[in-house]
Amino acid sequence: MSIVKINVLTVPAEQRETLEKRFASRAGLVESADGFEWFELLRPVDGTDNYLVYTRWRDEESFQAWMEGSMKEAHQGGSDRPKPAASGSTVWTMEVLQQAEPKSD
Ligand code: HEM
Numbered sequence: 001m002s003i004v005k006i007n008v009l010t011v012p013a014e015q016r017e018t019l020e021k022r023f024a025s026r027a028g029l030v031e032s033a034d035g036f037e038w039f040e041l042l043r044p045v046d047g048t049d050n051y052l053v054y055t056r057w058r059d060e061e062s063f064q065a066w067m068e069g070s071m072k073e074a075h076q077g078g079s080d081r082p083k084p085a086a087s088g089s090t091v092w093t094m095e096v097l098q099q100a101e102p103k104s105d
């Protein structure tokens with residue numbers, strides 16, 4: 001089964017707009033990475049300051065290859081980015097043990 005890598009970003013209130021704008025103009029390279037399966041940017045609505053960058057991959061090797069390759073390009077940003085919008089980040093690694101989708105009837 002697939003593996004999930006979640007980058008947990010700590011984003012101060014005054015940086016939320018900046019972060020969301022950066023993702024709105026993200027490179028869009030991850031979609032072409034071998035073994036890439038899913039991406040979601042999750043915004044907190046319960047008062048915390050943690051955005052989650054959810055990614056799902058065929059296996060750990062696929063994720064590592066992306067980290068060594070186009071991930072770097074996708075994180076370079078532009079010249080108008082003096083500092084990161086997030087004040088911290090932690091990566092969670094999980095494996096998918098079960099999954100389900102609605103019945104189609
Ligand atoms: C130092 C830690 C990190 C920070 C602060 C960070 C923040 C960001 C930001 C602001 C963007 C939007 C593009 C940009 O402004 O460059 C982005 C893109 C992205 N980040 Fe991160 N990131 C970090 C590491 C990671 C890691 C370890 C993962 C793996 C789960 C990840 C997954 C992604 C993905 C999938 C995109 C979209 C890239 C694309 O569209 O090709 N990030 N990240």
